[in-house]
Amino acid sequence: MSAARRTSAARRTGAVLLLRGALAHVPGDPWAEGPAALEAWDDGGLAVGEDGRIAAVGDWADVRARFPDAAVDDRRGALLLPGLVDAHVHYPQVGVMGSMGLGLLAWLAERTLPHEARFADAPFARAEARTFLRLLARNGTTSALVFGAHFAVAMEAFFHEAEASGLRIAAGLCVADRGLRPELRATPELAYEESRFLARRWHGRGRLRYAVTPRFSLSSTPELLAACAAVAADVPGVWVTSHLNETPDEIAGVLAGFPGAGDYLATYEAAGLVGPRSVFAHDLHPQAGELERLAAAGAAVAHCPSSNLALGSGLFPLRRHLDHGVRVALGTDLGAGTHPSVLHEASAAYLGQQLLGDAGVTLSPVHLLHLATSAGAAAIGLADEVGDLRPGRWADAVVLRPPPGSTLAAVWAHADGVADLLGPALMLAREEAVESTWVAGKSVWDARAAEPATGVPAPA
Numbered sequence: 001m002s003a004a005r006r007t008s009a010a011r012r013t014g015a016v017l018l019l020r021g022a023l024a025h026v027p028g029d030p031w032a033e034g035p036a037a038l039e040a041w042d043d044g045g046l047a048v049g050e051d052g053r054i055a056a057v058g059d060w061a062d063v064r065a066r067f068p069d070a071a072v073d074d075r076r077g078a079l080l081l082p083g084l085v086d087a088h089v090h091y092p093q094v095g096v097m098g099s100m101g102l103g104l105l106a107w108l109a110e111r112t113l114p115h116e117a118r119f120a121d122a123p124f125a126r127a128e129a130r131t132f133l134r135l136l137a138r139n140g141t142t143s144a145l146v147f148g149a150h151f152a153v154a155m156e157a158f159f160h161e162a163e164a165s166g167l168r169i170a171a172g173l174c175v176a177d178r179g180l181r182p183e184l185r186a187t188p189e190l191a192y193e194e195s196r197f198l199a200r201r202w203h204g205r206g207r208l209r210y211a212v213t214p215r216f217s218l219s220s221t222p223e224l225l226a227a228c229a230a231v232a233a234d235v236p237g238v239w240v241t242s243h244l245n246e247t248p249d250e251i252a253g254v255l256a257g258f259p260g261a262g263d264y265l266a267t268y269e270a271a272g273l274v275g276p277r278s279v280f281a282h283d284l285h286p287q288a289g290e291l292e293r294l295a296a297a298g299a300a301v302a303h304c305p306s307s308n309l310a311l312g313s314g315l316f317p318l319r320r321h322l323d324h325g326v327r328v329a330l331g332t333d334l335g336a337g338t339h340p341s342v343l344h345e346a347s348a349a350y351l352g353q354q355l356l357g358d359a360g361v362t363l364s365p366v367h368l369l370h371l372a373t374s375a376g377a378a379a380i381g382l383a384d385e386v387g388d389l390r391p392g393r394w395a396d397a398v399v400l401r402p403p404p405g406s407t408l409a410a411v412w413a414h415a416d417g418v419a420d421l422l423g424p425a426l427m428l429a430r431e432e433a434v435e436s437t438w439v440a441g442k443s444v445w446d447a448r449a450a451e452p453a454t455g456v457p458a459p460a
């Protein structure tokens, strides 16, 4: 019987399923504990209960002894990690990935916002939502905080597709009322009505949550930001996400548009949008006072290094964030970011910090795995649910197996134990190496059952 058939047989009988393979996760805090924060097993076992939660994790022999009759899904030769967490990614930007040669504001105006205007068309938006969500699963991402489109019909389509995908998704209608091309602008009243409608309809439904999403202060009046805060007050538990301190010209524009604000963060604070359920992307150029206030508010920053490099926005001051106690996670920021893989983002984070020299943080594979999993889960409010493989967590996981003959396979052939697999996996494992992705013990992506390859569309 194939592994997939054995898996579904185990489900039908309601039995515990045992996954066998190399395992690694970061249940500790590597900023405080260093490498000791990692737990890893060369020949590991993960017991998944019929409820989709992890029943046990550890050395294969020990886990097997606890569940001697359980079905086994044998993944030896692969590396099993917690599902990856993307704390900042844009649903309507799949089609603009790989645009080159522009800085943030020109990239938005010339390349990205014209594309986002197409999401007024509901069938187009729905097809793009399906593609986007499939790319997340195919890249091993199981949880994401997703920046939405500017159209309520597009978000309605997105949430339907997100529900069907099985992924853990927080997302919201992207709103703006100045600066952007007219099709993308709302009024504060419309932003409030549509956001509240969508939040009430989708927040807390299955694995979905709502995130109030002003695009950035550069495209917001104080009234629009107040409308966003009103939605957050009306629908308890929703998240807030936006952009912060990405480029010097953006920051100058924000301060010009909010004459009373002492800094960029103050524009969000004045509306009451900065708290423990807020995630701000980038923060490349913060003032010390902003870092202090982000930390005091318990807000998180999504570090998006490949986007920062591609747009030339800057290098992330991770050391300053850590020193101030600001929570940091990783975001791919697709489509300014250069790949939907959170592993790719982790490798870019490593490279960017190396360039900062003494001002940077020399990131180890343990730090990077933490940023890609447990730190992300904490930033988006899933710390008690996912992010590592401890018993009681949902069985959200990704299985990495390099294709035969691939570069990663050649590097792994020299590994002496699971710890040696991690650095090469972060640098080299992309979607081709993702064999399976699970959420709550159920497959959301299985390369062994994947559809045939598609190429360039035929000319019309």
Ligand code: GUN
Binding pocket: 090, 104, 108, 112, 215, 216, 243, 246, 307, 333, 336
């Ligand atoms: N700031 C406002 N909108 C965007 C966006 O779509 N991408 C990035 N990187 N920054 C933004």
Ligand code: ZN
Binding pocket: 088, 090, 147, 243, 281, 333
């Ligand atoms: Zn972004």
